[in-house]
Amino acid sequence: xxMIITIIFRLTVSCLLAGLVMGTTFVLTNKAKKANEFAREExxxxxxxxxxxxxxxxxxxxMYEVFRYLVSENGQQTIGYLVPLGGHGEDGGFxxxxxxxxxxxxxxxxxxxxxxxxxxxxDRDAAVQAALGTDKTIRFxxxxxxxxxxxxxxxxxxxxxxxxxxxNIAIMLALAPxxxxxxxxxxxxEEDPGLGAEIEQNYFKKQFxxxxxxxxxxxxxxxxxxxxxxxxxxxxxxxxxAAADMMKQYKDNDIYALTGATISSDAVSSGxxxxxxxxxxxxxxxxxxxxxxHIGVPF
Amino acid sequence: xxxxxxxxxxxxDGILKExxxxxxxxxxxxxxxxxxxxxxxxMLGIAVLMVQVLSSVTISALKDFIHPRIRIPTxxxxxxxxxxxxxxSLAAYFPAAYIKMGIFVKIIVAFAIITxxxxxxxxxxxxxxxxxxxLGMGLxxxxxxxxxxxxxxxxxxxxxxxxxxxxxxxxxxxxxxxxGFFVVGLMMGFFNxxxxxxKARKRG
Amino acid sequence: MNRITYTLLFFxxxxxxxxxxxQAADLVTGTEFGAANxxxxxxxxxxxxxxxxDPGRYIVFEELDPDIRLExxxxxxxxxxxxxxxxFADPLNSHNTHIVNTIGIGGVEQASFSVxxxxxxxxxSILIAAxxxxxxxxxxxxxxxxxxxxxxxxxxxxxxxxxxxxVIVVAVSMAWVLYQYVLKPFHLDYLQIVVFIGLTSxxxxxxxxxxxxxxxxxxxxxxxxxxxxxxNCIIIAVPLLMxxxxxxxxxxxxxxxxxxxxxxxxxYLMSSVRERIDLARIPESxxxxxxxxxxxxxxxxxxxxxxxxxxx
Numbered sequence: 001x002x003m004i005i006t007i008i009f010r011l012t013v014s015c016l017l018a019g020l021v022m023g024t025t026f027v028l029t030n031k032a033k034k035a036n037e038f039a040r041e042e043x044x045x046x047x048x049x050x051x052x053x054x055x056x057x058x059x060x061x062x063m064y065e066v067f068r069y070l071v072s073e074n075g076q077q078t079i080g081y082l083v084p085l086g087g088h089g090e091d092g093g094f095x096x097x098x099x100x101x102x103x104x105x106x107x108x109x110x111x112x113x114x115x116x117x118x119x120x121x122x123d124r125d126a127a128v129q130a131a132l133g134t135d136k137t138i139r140f141x142x143x144x145x146x147x148x149x150x151x152x153x154x155x156x157x158x159x160x161x162x163x164x165x166x167x168n169i170a171i172m173l174a175l176a177p178x179x180x181x182x183x184x185x186x187x188x189x190e191e192d193p194g195l196g197a198e199i200e201q202n203y204f205k206k207q208f209x210x211x212x213x214x215x216x217x218x219x220x221x222x223x224x225x226x227x228x229x230x231x232x233x234x235x236x237x238x239x240x241x242a243a244a245d246m247m248k249q250y251k252d253n254d255i256y257a258l259t260g261a262t263i264s265s266d267a268v269s270s271g272x273x274x275x276x277x278x279x280x281x282x283x284x285x286x287x288x289x290x291x292x293x294h295i296g297v298p299f
Numbered sequence: 300x301x302x303x304x305x306x307x308x309x310x311x312d313g314i315l316k317e318x319x320x321x322x323x324x325x326x327x328x329x330x331x332x333x334x335x336x337x338x339x340x341x342m343l344g345i346a347v348l349m350v351q352v353l354s355s356v357t358i359s360a361l362k363d364f365i366h367p368r369i370r371i372p373t374x375x376x377x378x379x380x381x382x383x384x385x386x387x388s389l390a391a392y393f394p395a396a397y398i399k400m401g402i403f404v405k406i407i408v409a410f411a412i413i414t415x416x417x418x419x420x421x422x423x424x425x426x427x428x429x430x431x432x433x434l435g436m437g438l439x440x441x442x443x444x445x446x447x448x449x450x451x452x453x454x455x456x457x458x459x460x461x462x463x464x465x466x467x468x469x470x471x472x473x474x475x476x477x478x479g480f481f482v483v484g485l486m487m488g489f490f491n492x493x494x495x496x497x498k499a500r501k502r503g
Numbered sequence: 504m505n506r507i508t509y510t511l512l513f514f515x516x517x518x519x520x521x522x523x524x525x526q527a528a529d530l531v532t533g534t535e536f537g538a539a540n541x542x543x544x545x546x547x548x549x550x551x552x553x554x555x556x557d558p559g560r561y562i563v564f565e566e567l568d569p570d571i572r573l574e575x576x577x578x579x580x581x582x583x584x585x586x587x588x589x590x591f592a593d594p595l596n597s598h599n600t601h602i603v604n605t606i607g608i609g610g611v612e613q614a615s616f617s618v619x620x621x622x623x624x625x626x627x628s629i630l631i632a633a634x635x636x637x638x639x640x641x642x643x644x645x646x647x648x649x650x651x652x653x654x655x656x657x658x659x660x661x662x663x664x665x666x667x668x669x670v671i672v673v674a675v676s677m678a679w680v681l682y683q684y685v686l687k688p689f690h691l692d693y694l695q696i697v698v699f700i701g702l703t704s705x706x707x708x709x710x711x712x713x714x715x716x717x718x719x720x721x722x723x724x725x726x727x728x729x730x731x732x733x734x735n736c737i738i739i740a741v742p743l744l745m746x747x748x749x750x751x752x753x754x755x756x757x758x759x760x761x762x763x764x765x766x767x768x769x770x771y772l773m774s775s776v777r778e779r780i781d782l783a784r785i786p787e788s789x790x791x792x793x794x795x796x797x798x799x800x801x802x803x804x805x806x807x808x809x810x811x812x813x814x815x
Contacts, residue, residue: 003366003368006366007366007368007369010364010365010366010369011369011372011373014365014373014376014377015376018376018377018379018380018697019694021380021384022380022383022384022387022693022694022697023693025383025384025387025388025693026387026693029387029388029390029391029392030391032391032392033390033391033394036391036394037394040394070567070569077569079569079570099570101569101570103570141567162596163598165810165811166810166811192810263811270594274596278568278571281570281571282570282571285570327647327648327651328644328645328646328647328648328736329644331644331647332643332644332645371704372701372704375700375701375704375733376697376701379696379697379700379701380697382696383693383694383696383697386696387693402740402743402744405695405696405739405743406645406736406739406740408696408700408739409700409733409734409735409736409738409739410734410736411648411734414734476642476644476803477641477800477803477804477807478800479644479800479803480796480797480799480800480803481796481797481800483796484789484792484793484794484795484796484797484799484800485793485796485797487792487793487796488786488788488789488793488794489788491787491788491789491793492786492787492788495787495788
C-alpha cells in the first residue's frame with residue numbers, strides 16, 4: 001500500500017515538474033513564434049510589391065487591411081467587410097459594412113477596435129460581434145491588403161489556398177487596381193521536389209506577371225515547351241527592362257505547364273483564376289457601396 | 300557502480316563503436332527521411348543531441364527519486380518533456396529550418412535509442428558520466444546524419460550546405476525521398492566492408 | 504493478402520456508390536457531381552420539364568461563397584422528368600460543398616439542398632491515402648527501426664503488424680478524445696507530445712495486462728511485439744497528424760486503420776522478399792541490414808506510383 005502511495009506521489013510530482021518546464025518554455029517561445037510569422041509575411045509582401053532592403057517602402061505608402069466575414073441572421077446570410085476609416089496614418093477607427101447576396105447595401109456599424117488589436121483574430125471577432133449584437137453569428141473568411149501610395153491605390157494583396165496535386169497550395173497574389181497580376185508568391189505546398197515543387201521557381205511563377213484581368217479570367221495551361229527567350233526573361237538572365245518587355249509580349253498567352261507537373265501547374269492556374277474573379281467581383285461591389293454611402297476609407 | 304571508462308572514452312564510444320545509425324541501426328527514420336541536405340542533418344542532429352544530453356542528465360540527477368516500478372513511464376515523461384521544449388524552441392528561433400524538418404523533431408520522442416541509453420546508463424551512473432555518455436551518443440547521431448546529408452546533397456544537387464560545389468547536379472535521384480534507403484543501405488554495406496577489411500588485415 | 508485487399512475495396516466502392524443525401528425534405532432525393540462541370544439532381548417525383556429546364560429557377564453557389572453565383576450554361580432534363588443535369592460554364596471545384604436553391608420547381612416555392620462528394624467516399628479516401636499513397640513506411644519513412652527488426656520472417660511480420668494495428672486504433676481513438684475535450688479547449692496544444700505518448704504507453708500496458716489474463720497462449724505469441732510498438736515512430740506521428748488536420752472521429756478512425764494496415768502491408772511485403780533473399784548469394788558486407796535497406800528503397804520507388812491516386 002505504502003509503495004503505491006509513494007509511486008503515485010512521485011509520479012505526480014514528476015508530472016507537475018514536467019508541466020512547469022513545458023509551460024514556461026511555451027510562454028517564452030510563443031512571442032518569438034508570432035514575431036517570426038509576422039516578419040515572414042512582411043518579407044513576402046515587400047518582395048511581391050518590388051521592394052527590398054536596397055529599395056525600402058517609402059513613407060507615402062499605406063497598407064490597409066480589409067477583413068471579410070460571413071454574417072448569418074435567422075438563416076439569411078450577408079457578407080460583412082471590416083474596413084479602416086480615416087486618412088493616411090490616422091487612426092479613425094473601423095466600420096463594419098454589410099452587403100447582401102444581391103450586392104445591395106444593408107447597413108454599416110462602427111466597431112470599437114484599435115489598430116494593433118485588429119490583427120488578432122480573437123480580439124477582432126469579439127469586437128465585431130459586440131458591435132453587431134448577439135442575434136447574428138459571424139465567421140471570418142479572409143483578409144485582403146489594399147496598398148496605396150499618396151492616397152492612390154497601387155495594389156491589392158490576396159491570400160489563397162486551394163488543392164494541389166498532393167495537399168493544399170497556399171499562395172499570395174498581388175493585383176494591380178485594374179486586377180491584372182503584378183506578383184505571385186507560393187507560400188506553402190507539399191508537392192514533389194523536382195516536379196510539382198518547381199511551381200516555386202521563377203520560370204513558372206513569373207509567367208503570371210502582367211497578364212491582364214481579361215486573360216486571367218479565362219487562363220488555361222498549355223503543354224508546350226517555352227521559348228528560350230521567354231525563359232531567360234523570366235529567370236532574370238537579361239536586364240530588367242528587357243525582361244519586363246518580354247514578359248509583356250506574352251501577356252495574352254496561356255501558362256506553359258511544368259514538365260512532368262501538369263496537374264500542379266493547372267491547380268495553381270485555376271486557383272489564381274478563381275481567386276481573381278471572385279475578388280474582382282466582390283471588390284467592385286464593395287467599392288460601389290463605399291462610394292454610394294460616402295464611407296471615409298483611406299483608399 | 301561507477302563506470303571505469305574515462306569521459307573521453309564514453310564520447311568516442313558513442314561516435315564510433317556504438318554509432319546509433321550505422322552500428323546499432325536505431326533511429327533510422329530521420330536518417331532516411333530528412334538527410335537530403337547537410338543543414339537538415341545538422342539541425343536534427345543538434346536537436347537529438349540536446350534531448351539525449353538533457354534527458355540523461357535529468358534522469359541521472361533524479362535517479363534516487365524515481366521508483367523502480369515506474370521507471371519506464373518516467374523516462375518517457377522526461378524525454379517527452381525535453382522534446383516538447385526543443386520543439387517549441389526550434390519553432391520559435393529557427394523557423395526556416397523547423398519547417399524543413401516537419402514532424403521529425405516531434406518524433407524524437409519515439410526513438411528507442413534514447414530510452415535505451417537512459418535504462419542502461421543514466422539511471423545507474425553519476426551526472427557527469429551520464430552527460431558525457433549522452434554527448435557521445437548524440438554526437439554519433441549528429442555525425443552520422445551529417446555524413447549522410449553530405450553524400451546525398453553532394454551527389455544529388457552538387458552543393459554542400461547550400462553552396463554550389465560541383466557546379467552541376469550529378470544524379471537528382473539522390474535527393475528524392477526514396478533514395479534515402481539506398482544511400483543508408485549502401486553506406487552500411489560500405490562500413491561493414493571496411494570493418495571486414497581491417498579485421499582480415501589484422502589476422503593476416 | 505491480395506484477395507483481402509480486393510474484397511475490402513469492393514465493399515467500400517459499393518458503399519460509396521450512394522450519392523450525397525439531399526437536405527430539402529421532399530422535392531429532391533439525391534444530388535451528385537457529374538463530369539467536371541455538372542451537377543445532377545434527382546427529383547422525388549416527375550416535375551414539369553419546362554420549369555426544370557429554366558436556368559432562372561436555379562441559384563447555385565459554393566457554400567463558403569454565397570455571394571458568387573455560378574453561371575449555368577444549360578440544363579438537360581430526363582424524359583421521365585425526374586432527373587436534371589445542370590451544366591456550368593466553368594469546371595466546378597467538387598472538393599467544396601455547393602448549395603442549389605430552386606424557385607418554383609415541382610410545385611415547391613423554394614427549396615435548398617446541398618451537393619457534395621459522398622462522405623463515405625471521403626472517409627475511404629483517407630483510408631486509401633494512409634494505406635497506399637502516403638504509406639507510413641515507404642512514403643513517410645517512419646517506423647523503420649521496428650520495421651527492419653521484425654520483417655525477417657513472415658510470421659513475425661504479420662504478428663507485429665496485427666498487434667500494431669490494434670494498439671494504434673485504440674490509442675489514437677483515446678488521443679482524439681483527449682485532444683478534442685481537454686487539450687483544445689484549454690489551449691494546451693504544446694502538451695500534445697507528452698499526452699499522446701503517455702496514452703500509447705497506457706494502451707500498451709492495458710493490452711498487455713488484458714491479454715495476459717484473457718488469453719495467455721495468444722500472449723505468448725504476440726506479447727513480445729507489444730513492447731516494440733512504443734518504439735515505433737508511427738505511433739506518435741498518427742495522433743500528431745490527426746491533431747494538425749483537425750479530423751473528426753470517423754476520419755481519425757480511418758487514418759489509424761490505414762496507418763496500421765499500411766504498416767502490416769509493408770511488413771508482409773518486406774518479409775516475403777527477405778525470406779527469399781536469405782537464400783540468395785549476397786556479398787558478405789551486404790548481408791542482413793544493408794540489403795534490406797536497398798530492397799526497401801525499391802519498394803519506396805514502387806510506392807511512388809501511388810502518388811496522386813484519386814479513387815473517390
